[in-house]
Amino acid sequence: MADKETQIKILLYGNALDFACETLGVKNMRYHKYSEIFTVSEEDVYEYTLIHGIPQSESTGRYSLDEGFHYFEEEGNWYTFFRERGYIYNEKNFGNDELGRKYIVQTLLQLAGTGLY
Incomplete structure (x- = not known):
């Protein structure tokens, strides 16, 4: 079993499917559950982002033309x-930092496809 920080980094920055298959040593996840690999909770991931920040990249910002989920902070608000x-x-606008961060973390976990939300 991977440590919590490694699991969280995979969920936020990596490919959960590849990680799960490599960790389980199987070709696909059809007959396995992500709960066999990931033992962290949504709250664990949220707390990690309070210390290390939410993953940021040019492709998630206001002006990116990339498809997918976009988020950015501007003047204390999350968009x-x-x-x-x-x-x-x-489109959503969060004037409350905690609500914005929690929504972003939940959405990132949903997009990871693991069912850990």
């Missing part, structure tokens, strides 16, 4: 949206 085929939808 989030999804971009698909050039369209923006599900």
